Amino acid sequence: MRAALTIARRDLAGLFLTPFGIGASAGFVAVSGVALVIDLRGNQARLDGWFGPLFFLVGLLVALLTMRAFADEERAGTLELLLTAPVRPAEVVAGKLIGSAASALAIIACTAVCPWLVTTMAQPDGGPIVTGYVGLVLAVVAFSAVGLAVSAATGSPLVAAAGTAAVLLGAWSVGLLAASLTGLPKVLCEQIAPGTHVVGFLRGTLSLDDVVYFLGMAAAGVVATGLVLRSRR
Amino acid sequence: MTRRVTRRGAALAAVLVLVPAMACQSGKKAAPAGEPVRIVVAGPVGAYREIAIVAGAARALIQSDAAGPLAPLLAARTVPAAEPLASYGLDPPQARVEYATTTGDRILVEIGHTDFDHHFVYVVRPPDRATVDLVPTSVLAPLLARVGIALPSA
Amino acid sequence: MRRVIVAVVALVVLLGANVVAYRNDRQIDLSAGSRFTLSPETRSLAKAVRSELKVTAFASPKGGVATDARFLLSRYHQVNRRITFSVVDPDAHPTQAARLGITQYATVVATYQGRRVDAADVDELEISTAILRLLRGKTRNACFVTGHGEPSLDDTSPDGMSQLAAALRHNAYEPRAVDLTKGDVPADCAFVAVAGPTDPLVQREVDAINGYASRAGRVFVMATPASNADPNPLLAPWGVRFAGGLVIDPDRSQNLDFDNVIAESFPSANPVTRGVSRLQLPAGGGLLVDAPKDRPGLTVSRLAESSARAFVETRPDIETTFDALDIPGPVLLATASDDSHVEQQATGEKIVRSRVIAVGDAAWATNRYLGNLSNARFLLNAVNWLAEEEQLVATTSRPANDRPLPLTPERQRRVLIVSVGVVPSLIVAAGVAGLSLRRRRRGRGA
Known part of the structure; x- marks a missing residue:
């Protein structure tokens, strides 16, 4: 576990002490501010219209953060060093996941200024704010795991970022497809799409279905990353 | 690097x-209640040589002092045309607003019937018929009355 | 090979966990008042649905109402997959709205086995009540006394009451005209309505209605001042007197039309005024409570009142300013009388409950005004109270979810300055400081 934390710490510092990390953090918070203004056009002190786009944008953010995890290492020639070091693959995956997710979560933490601003102007329901952030944490972990698997499978950071974004966008799009279907195919499409599982968090509920979905996605990503790394080793 | x-x-x-x-x-x-979300036809009135409302054989020229609500013509909402245009009273439209600009161009806006609670009137600006705009009934009712169309009040 | 096995096992576990979670509707609800957690009563009600029950909510896409509706209705679907739902924007789907006769946002239409019941709002209590009424499976008769110049239930003009009839039909009541000059109130009437007569009822009719009301009957009286009909023989036994005249309210009326009264005061906790925020009662007369002291079982609820500056003008044909002959405000505009007493019967003791609602106005229920403000809601609450269907589902009360925050230019500026300007700038400043510190350290190390 210590090895995993060392890898995570290195990745975390490597992000926030770079212009990329600084730009990403500042840009994301600025975007969340614009999203808040759009949300408040409904003239209601509710933040579901703000959290909703954030869930989507987090996918794009994670795609950019996780591309560095393996693909960047491979391009820089340090991946071989990492894989041949006396560290178990599980620790490498765990370290990379903690590093990527913690980076994204640190950026998301900066958006807390938006709900705070709303509380200074009105009395929003606190429940959906709590569950919104719980949902974002789960989504970040799940999306990061998917991003790691894609990053591990390619040597190009750009391909990794585009691949992760494509996988996540594809999953969101399946939800749109559900609208034109009926019966079991509709249920399947709805269950595959992250959009279906985000709604509860926006309304203030933590349902087993939604939590299991994101944890399951995270587990699938971790297993896939492990398998890809083993094959590369 | x-x-x-x-x-x-x-x-x-x-x-x-x-x-x-x-x-x-x-x-x-x-958008906040009452805030226009779309400009159907841009203003000001001075940009138009003539604005007329036409319904069948009836045609009423709108004088510049009364044309304020038509130039600009503002929609409070825009919805995708999810149903055939006839459902919105737009196929055929019950009236048209014809704008003749000072530069010689013509702009046409087709007017349908009121929405479910009569607060808005459906309008389209051809050739875009994929989206339907909702203009407050209070804006169009007095003008449509000039060509003999009485809109149900909200 | 081992990798393939791991992948397959992982996939199976993943799918299994998701299927189990999908079938399980456990949740923690942190929303205010646990708005999205169905009460045990609602859950057992939803489970009792045996064939397809379709719920269609007509909601504005603005302000999150539609998304809340979709989420709440999905909870019903989760409990019982036979309950299906759709949320429709009536502006984008006018045909669907017209087919179901929708005239207001936030109307919910529930259909089950060919019958229909409407709910007046997209909340759990309203929807569950509608479902329970559908499951009960019967349409009850709403009996209207006719023949005295009442607005017709078939009249679609602004002065008619066709919309009232439609609203009743949408709520499992069948409006039916009754002639009380020849017989008693039919036994299958859920209630009897005397809606805006302009000619007097004959004594035979008054006796029939009073006899029916005293035998656990339900009567809805909508009086109108501009008439020769005196509703007092019907109201007096229930502690209410129609003062007639014309209610003038300079504080709460539409525009400068002071007799077009807007009621905003609902002093009682009677369920008839649940969800009623404002009533439009044009050209109405005032009511007075005059309950006899020897009737302990009789309670009269003051349903709606005018503002304190209002008054009943007793001589509206002559003048409309307050004088010594007028009745000062606040003027009582609607009442609900509930009389319960125990009667000895052959089978033992039985509680007999009579209910009478009186409104000093009939125009409010005509096509011109029924769709305005909360008039339709008041009508349906009233008939459900009369028919004792007002509390079909006991759910905990939910706090209002309306949390207004007008986005003024000043507020918009503040949000943008802080979230787009200040915080990102601080992040950039901290990052640049960290970067230069690291470079300096590295420089020293070199």
Whole structure:
């Protein structure tokens, strides 16, 4: 576990002490501010219209953060060093996941200024704010795991970022497809799409279905990353 | 290396700023009650040589002092035409507003019937018939009365 | 090979966990008042649905109402997959709205086995009540006394009451005209309505209605001042007197039309005024409570009142300013009388409950006004109270979810300055400081 934390710490510092990390953090918070203004056009002190786009944008953010995890290492020639070091693959995956997710979560933490601003102007329901952030944490972990698997499978950071974004966008799009279907195919499409599982968090509920979905996605990503790394080793 | 990551950071920031900016522009988000979300026909009245309302054989010229609500003509909502245009009273339209600009162009706006609670009137500006605009009934009712069309009140 | 086995096992576990979670509707609800957690009563009600029950909510896409509706209705679907739902924007789907006769946002239409019941709002209590009424499976008769110049239930003009009839039909009541000059109130009437007569009822009719009311009957009286009909023989036994005249309210009326009264005061906790925020009662007369002291079982609820500055003008044909002959405000505009007493019967003791609602106005229920403000809601609450269907589902009360925050230019500026300007700038400043510190350290190390 210590090895995993060392890898995570290195990745975390490597992000926030770079212009990329600084730009990403500042840009994301600025975007969340614009999203808040759009949300408040409904003239209601509710933040579901703000959290909703954030869930989507987090996918794009994670795609950019996780591309560095393996693909960047491979391009820089340090991946071989990492894989041949006396560290178990599980620790490498765990370290990379903690590093990527913690980076994204640190950026998301900066958006807390938006709900705070709303509380200074009105009395929003606190429940959906709590569950919104719980949902974002789960989504970040799940999306990061998917991003790691894609990053591990390619040597190009750009391909990794585009691949992760494509996988996540594809999953969101399946939800749109559900609208034109009926019966079991509709249920399947709805269950595959992250959009279906985000709604509860926006309304203030933590349902087993939604939590299991994101944890399951995270587990699938971790297993896939492990398998890809083993094959590369 | 630094230059590359700087470029990447700038690209990221640009993407993250552009996405919501485009969302702002799309106008799909709820606007405060009464705030117009779309300009169906731009103003001011002075930009038009003539504005007329036509319904069948009836035609009424709208004098510039009464044409304020028509130029600009503002919609409070825009909805996708989810049903055939006839459902909105737009196929055929019950009336048309014809604008003749000072530069010789013609603009046409087709007027349908009122919505379910009579607060708005459906209108389209051809050739775009994929989206239908909702203009407050209070804006169009007095003008349509001039060509003999009485809109149900809200 | 081992990798393939691991992948397959992982996939199976993943799918299994998701299927189990999908079938399980456990949740923690942190929303205010646990708005999205169905009460045990609602859950057992939803489970009792045996064939397809379709719920269609007509909601504005603005302000999150539609998304809340979709989420709440999905909870019903989760409990019983036979309950299906759709949320429709009536502006974008006018045909669907017209087919179901929708005239207001936030109307919910529930259909089950060919019958229909409407709910007046997209909340759990309203929807569950509608479902329970559908499951009960019967349409009850709403009996209207006719022949005295009442607005017709078939009249679609602004002065008619066709919309009232439609609203009743949408709520499992069948409006039916009754002639009480020849017989008693039919036994299958859920209630009897005397809606805006302009000619007097004959004594035979008054006796029939009073006899029916005293035998656990339900009567809805909508009086109108501009008439020769005196509703007092019907109201007096229930502690209410129609003062007639014309209610003038300079504080709460539409525009400068002071007799077009807007009632905003609902002093009682009677369920008839649940969800009623404002009533439009044009050209109405005032009511007075005059309950006899020897009737302990009789309670009269003051349903709606005018503002304190209002008054009943007793001589509206001559003048409309307050004088010594007028009745000062606040003027009582609607009442609900509930009389319960125990009667000895052959089978033992039985509680007999009579209910009478009186409104000093009939125009409010005509096509011109029924769709305005909360008039339709008041009508349906009233008939459900009369028919004792007002509390079909006991759910905990939910706090209002309306949290207004007008986005003024100043507020918008503040949000943008802080979230787009200050915080990102601080992040950039901290990052640049960290970067230069690291470079300096590295420089020293070199």
